[in-house]
Structures are given as structure tokens and as C-alpha cells.
Amino acid sequence: MTHKFRAPGAVDVDWNRVVDRLKQARTVAIFTHMRPDPDAIGSQVAAGLALRKFGITPTLVDLSPVPPALDFLYPVQASLERISLTGENPHFPPREFDLILIVDTCTKAQLERAWPYLESRGSKILVLDHHRTRDAIGSLIVADVSAAACTELVADLIEALGIGLDQDMSTALLAGLAADTGWFRFDSVTPRSYGLAAQLVAAGAAPARIYQNLAQRESMAKLALIQHALQNLIWLGDGRVAVMELSRADFAATGAASFETDGLTDYPMMVATAVIVALLSEAPDGVIRVNLRSKHTVDVSLIAAGFGGGGHIRAAGCRLPGPLPAAREILSTRLLDALGQAPV
Ligand SMILES: [Mn+2]
Incomplete structure (x- = not known):
């Protein structure tokens, strides 16, 4: 990625450490918060696609049903493995993973019943989040409240991995960014948000299609x-x-x-x-x-x-x-x- 816009108050993240940690993993489970929004699913999907390009086998874990309006974020061609733990008595773990990546949350309340499972695997956990509230979990937490969306952090991760953006990744990242910023009108928006948006559109994300899916599918x-x-x-x-x-x-x-x-x-x-x-x-x-x-x-x-x-x-x-x-x-x-x- 080429944009050099920095958000005011941005955290200096040691992405090399994150990449080193990922290099040791062959399988990664990607969790996000319950009642997922476009930033949660966008972060999960984009991270999954990038990790796969990096040679890692990703598995997306759903802790609650994903709203049908967000189906368009899952690429049809490059289908990603998904595990649903939304039932009454989900079985944890479905199998062991080398690493667990949690995106767009770092709180017990938003991970609820997965918490005991996650807590017992603290050393295997990597978190990318932009919220203020945080519970202690994991060994490597990337928390940057200056990020307007978690997808801004996922974009940084993708750059650190040296992976080029494709249309599916860009669509997932822009959907999260647009939704969390109310289409770029909240206080949280920074030059970084607009700089990233420009790159994502250049890489194939279609704002009109994303808007139709996110905002024009009501009953x-x-x-x-x-x-x-x-x-x-x-x-x-x-x-x-x-x-x-x-x-x-x-x-x-x-x-x-x-x-x-x-x-x-x-x-x-x-x-x-x-x-x-x-x-x-x-x-x-x-x-x-x-x-x-x-x-x-x-x-x-x-x-x-x-x-x-x-x-x-x-x-x-x-x-x-x-x-x-x-x-x-x-x-x-x-x-x-x-x-x-x-x-x-
Ligand atoms: Mn978010």
C-alpha cells in the first residue's frame, strides 16, 4: 500500500512482530463479535483472504447468525471455510488451530460463550481492534482507537504481509470502513480513512454496489x-x-x-x-x-x-x-x- 496518511493519535504498531507470529502458523481461526456488523464481517473476510494468499489456511468462525444483507461480502469464487457456533450447545473447539485471530472486538461481553475457550488459548491469540473497551485476552493485542474501522487495521496487516489487494478484499475492507464511519461523516474519520478508501476503489471495490447492499435492502x-x-x-x-x-x-x-x-x-x-x-x-x-x-x-x-x-x-x-x-x-x-x- 502506498498511502502515507496518518491518523492523529495513531498507535505505532510493530507489524513485523505480528507477521512473524503469523509465519509460524499454518491454520488460523478468525473470530469476531456476536451480532456482527459490516466492519466485523469485512475484517474477517479480508483477513481470511489475505492469510490464504500468504499460505495459511483460514477458518471463519460465526458466533451468531450473519445478517443475510452481509452475504455479498463472502466471495463466491474463493469460498472460505466457515464454522458456525451459533447453535444452542456449540462444541468448542471444533478442532485445534495454530493461531486464533480476533477482529473488531476485545471484550468478553461481545464474545460471550466463546470466552472460556479463548481464555484457555491466550498464548495463541492475536487481536486487531479499534474499540476503547478492552478485556485482557491474548498475547498480542493490536489496539488502535484512532482507526475509524477495524478494516483500517486489517488493511495495515495486509500491507505488512506484502499481499496485493484484490477486488474481494477491497470490497470487504471498504464495506467495513464505510459502515463504521456512516459513509465517512463521523468524527472518527481521518485522512487515513480517505486515503485507504481511494486505494480500495482503485483495487476494485465498487462503492455504489456496497451502498446498495448495505443501505438499500430494507423491508x-x-x-x-x-x-x-x-x-x-x-x-x-x-x-x-x-x-x-x-x-x-x-x-x-x-x-x-x-x-x-x-x-x-x-x-x-x-x-x-x-x-x-x-x-x-x-x-x-x-x-x-x-x-x-x-x-x-x-x-x-x-x-x-x-x-x-x-x-x-x-x-x-x-x-x-x-x-x-x-x-x-x-x-x-x-x-x-x-x-x-x-x-x-
Ligand atoms: Mn468496528
């Missing part, structure tokens, strides 16, 4: 759910706080699944005055799932943490007891309070 039920959420939208604090809610009746009427609330908070955020957006959705058991987003300086992770949840400064979540009106009341008070404390 009609989802669009109906958006209609319901916007109908149930109220504004507080002079238009600075938007609160949307979806009841069990809304889910039943639209036929939408609970994961289809993804991205709904973007809509009120388009309004100039909006600072905080909250989405309350009622789960089948009556618990209220809360998604919080913010612009500017309000740290919604603190608000979520106050209710036992957590997340990032501008995106966080928590759960509240039902019914909906009671949850809305408690949350609204807290949101207006946070707004009062935020610098204007």
Missing part, C-alpha cells in the same frame, strides 16, 4: 415502522430534544422486527435545532429499549450509564421499565436536565 415493514416512529414524535426543550416511541402495537401493525429500529434516530437529527434524539421501543416483554443520539457536546453515554446502560459520547443505549408513558416521563426529565448542563 417495507421497516419503512412503515419509520412512519409510525415519526407519527409518535414529540419535541421538547424548544426543539432541542426529540423523543420518538414505538409500542408493541406499532411493531405488530407494521410487522417489523425489533432490529429494524436501526437508523431511525437519524431522522429527527436532520432538524437544525435537534441536539438529542431518543427512541423508546417497547420489547415483547414490556421492557423499554432506549436509543440515544446527540450532536455537539452532550455526552449521552453518561445519561445511559445513569440508567445502567452505556455506549459512546454520541450514541448510547439503556433499558427502562415500562409502560411507555412512565419511561418517557423519566427519560425526558433527565434529557432536559442534561441539556441545561451542556455548554451552548
Whole structure:
């Protein structure tokens, strides 16, 4: 790779050490987090393809079902071996591997039931991750929070291995990068992100095709759910706080699944005055799932943490007891309070 853009605060990674470790392995199992997103699968697939070109036999391990929308990331020609450990009582290990590579996570909570298996193989573990939260695992952890996506780190690994990018690798890497950066509009985006994107497109990744697969394959039920959420939208604090809610009746009427609330908070955020957006959705058991987003300086992770949840400064979540009106009341008070404390 030729780009020399460096992210501010980037970690100096000793890639030679990583490559030396990989040179000693003939088989590598590649794990990623549960409920995988495009960055998780993109990192897994691109790393798998690169390792194979390097002469290593890779095996991708699925800890939970991969959303069908991400099927396009698996190359049809160069099929990669995949092991699914998504069943009730998965058998660990399916067989022994020389090395275990974990991408896009380094936390116990996101690896859940694989954790005891991974913990017992600490010396065989290599991690590539860009998250702030980290649990102790493995002997070689490459953690760079300045990376906008884990695929930025996988791209560095591919360069260190001396492997040329092909279309399948580039597609997987760009999908992860685009998804984790909200198509290059989040704070996390750096010159490195754009420099890498240029290289990936030059190597055959097609942004329009990736966009269609990631963003234009929603169900009609989802669009109906958006209609319901916007109908149930109220504004507080002079238009600075938007609160949307979806009841069990809304889910039943639209036929939408609970994961289809993804991205709904973007809509009120388009309004100039909006600072905080909250989405309350009622789960089948009556618990209220809360998604919080913010612009500017309000740290919604603190608000979520106050209710036992957590997340990032501008995106966080928590759960509240039902019914909906009671949850809305408690949350609204807290949101207006946070707004009062935020610098204007
Ligand atoms: Mn990621």
C-alpha cells in the first residue's frame, strides 16, 4: 500500500512482530463479535483472504447468525471455510488451530460463550481492534482507537504481509470502513480513512454496489415502522430534544422486527435545532429499549450509564421499565436536565 496518511493519535504498531507470529502458523481461526456488523464481517473476510494468499489456511468462525444483507461480502469464487457456533450447545473447539485471530472486538461481553475457550488459548491469540473497551485476552493485542474501522487495521496487516489487494478484499475492507464511519461523516474519520478508501476503489471495490447492499435492502415493514416512529414524535426543550416511541402495537401493525429500529434516530437529527434524539421501543416483554443520539457536546453515554446502560459520547443505549408513558416521563426529565448542563 502506498498511502502515507496518518491518523492523529495513531498507535505505532510493530507489524513485523505480528507477521512473524503469523509465519509460524499454518491454520488460523478468525473470530469476531456476536451480532456482527459490516466492519466485523469485512475484517474477517479480508483477513481470511489475505492469510490464504500468504499460505495459511483460514477458518471463519460465526458466533451468531450473519445478517443475510452481509452475504455479498463472502466471495463466491474463493469460498472460505466457515464454522458456525451459533447453535444452542456449540462444541468448542471444533478442532485445534495454530493461531486464533480476533477482529473488531476485545471484550468478553461481545464474545460471550466463546470466552472460556479463548481464555484457555491466550498464548495463541492475536487481536486487531479499534474499540476503547478492552478485556485482557491474548498475547498480542493490536489496539488502535484512532482507526475509524477495524478494516483500517486489517488493511495495515495486509500491507505488512506484502499481499496485493484484490477486488474481494477491497470490497470487504471498504464495506467495513464505510459502515463504521456512516459513509465517512463521523468524527472518527481521518485522512487515513480517505486515503485507504481511494486505494480500495482503485483495487476494485465498487462503492455504489456496497451502498446498495448495505443501505438499500430494507423491508417495507421497516419503512412503515419509520412512519409510525415519526407519527409518535414529540419535541421538547424548544426543539432541542426529540423523543420518538414505538409500542408493541406499532411493531405488530407494521410487522417489523425489533432490529429494524436501526437508523431511525437519524431522522429527527436532520432538524437544525435537534441536539438529542431518543427512541423508546417497547420489547415483547414490556421492557423499554432506549436509543440515544446527540450532536455537539452532550455526552449521552453518561445519561445511559445513569440508567445502567452505556455506549459512546454520541450514541448510547439503556433499558427502562415500562409502560411507555412512565419511561418517557423519566427519560425526558433527565434529557432536559442534561441539556441545561451542556455548554451552548
Ligand atoms: Mn468496528
